[in-house]
Amino acid sequence: MKLIRVKYTKWFNILRDGISRNNPIVVAVLGICSALAVSNKVENAIAMGLGVTFVIMASSLTISLIRNIIPQKVRMVTYMVVISTFTISVQAFLQAYFMPIADALGAYVGLIITNCIVMGRQEAFAAKNPVKYSLIDGFASGMGYTFVLVTVAAIREILAFGTLLNMQVMSASWERWVVMAMAPGGFFVLALLIWGVRELIHYYEKPEQTL
């Protein structure tokens, strides 16, 4: 009985929206740049996904807390400053405790600042909603991003290196698909995934109305 009711709670809907119906990458097509760049290994994808999730949640929390005192004129700047602060924290944390991953991600950790997903959630959600729901929304969007990243990375890593999370899964004689480790491989897999997921959730873009 309770399980059925869960489907109608606000937090469940926000969570589902972020992960499937409004998935930032698949449906909104945001954050593609970093998604292509760091999805060649599952390890990197997980680190990047968690990093982005943390930045979205922390920024949403902060923005939501101060949403009533942010002056309209400087609200975009406020988002940027808050997002940058948390991004720098993530970068320092990775460099201090996960050096190899920080090296592998290179400039992309710093570029979380420009990840449209983060900015988008602040403006569209956190600036108008209470803290609790903003946190859930941030988590959902972050997980939606992570989910896509990890899926793409799993496919690319298996085909390109014959490994999954650095463990050998294909036979030793596996012919490596070098293209999968490079940018074109990312485009192919991501495009197929977006197609697949959109079919699955019945998301079709309507042709734009012309007047």
Add this chain to the structure above:
Amino acid sequence: MKDNLRVIIFVIVMSLFTSGIIIGVEALTSERIQNNQDAKIKIAILEANDIPYALASINDTFDEEMNIVNIDDWTFYVNPDTGSISFEISGNGVWGPIEGILTLEDDFQTIINVSILQQEETPGLGGVLAEPQYLETFVGKIFNPDFQLNKDPGTNADNEIDAITGATNTSKRFQEFLNDDYEQAKIAWQSQNE
């Protein structure tokens, strides 16, 4: 007027708050980040010397296996067993600084290993510089009296390897500072060991 004042106060409070967070994070992590940077150099040198190590005990292994010799501004890392000498090389690439470690045999001429610790060259072009397949081509080559990245097809001499296709400037700059640093390090090293 009142609105403007509110904006200014908000901006000031906001900056203080965010700066506070960043200063805190910096204080918590700066020491570890510095240690990690040092460890990177040590890893590169130990790998160049084929010395096995574990990440957790890298400092101890390094202190045991390598001697550090400071001459003028140069720091040489000497392997007492083989006599091989490692030192840092650095210079400007096309997009940013390039830093690496050059390891030579005890004749101070023959290359054992070149490793790149940091570079920001164009991925796929100049970035090839940091790839293991490319760095392997340095092994066994000799500074005689300098080192060349050869653009012409055909066989390479003892002191030549292939330049990177499509990365003329990366190749040129790398060759320049590699030779400059080698020359200066050689003068320092020989002044001490003659």
